[in-house]
Amino acid sequence: MPTFSSNPLNSPTYSRIFRKNPALFGVPFMLIIVGASFGLQQFTQTRYDLHDQKVTAMSKEQELGLAKDRKKFDIREEYFKLSAAAAEEWEPKRIERPNGLPEWGVPPPEPPAPTDSKKP
Numbered sequence: 001m002p003t004f005s006s007n008p009l010n011s012p013t014y015s016r017i018f019r020k021n022p023a024l025f026g027v028p029f030m031l032i033i034v035g036a037s038f039g040l041q042q043f044t045q046t047r048y049d050l051h052d053q054k055v056t057a058m059s060k061e062q063e064l065g066l067a068k069d070r071k072k073f074d075i076r077e078e079y080f081k082l083s084a085a086a087a088e089e090w091e092p093k094r095i096e097r098p099n100g101l102p103e104w105g106v107p108p109p110e111p112p113a114p115t116d117s118k119k120p
Contacts, residue, residue, distance in 0.1 A: 018025055097103065
């Protein structure tokens with residue numbers, strides 16, 4: 001019994017055109033993809049602009065609240081403050097050793113006692 005032929009007698013004209021020239025399908029598809037990318041770019045840009053406005057509005061309010069009674073920062077002044085405070089309040093203190101530990105932290109000279117355990 002013979003197989004069916006791959007060319008039907010009455011094939012639609014668009015299928016013959018697409019079979020002969022596949023670019024007629026690919027070019028419009030690529031144009032839709034690129035066009036959609038540019039269209040979505042406007043929506044995403046609007047989203048980021050709105051978010052940026054919210055962030056800058058908050059930072060301006062915070063800046064106004066912090067800058068009222070602010071003193072100018074001087075690194076030399078801070079250095080002298082910290083060095084004077086450290087010299088006045090610092091005192092060496094010795095911490096008590098735990099029981100059984102020698103004065104200088106050396107372990108005891110005798111080795112641990114061996115345990116006699118027999119394994120079967």
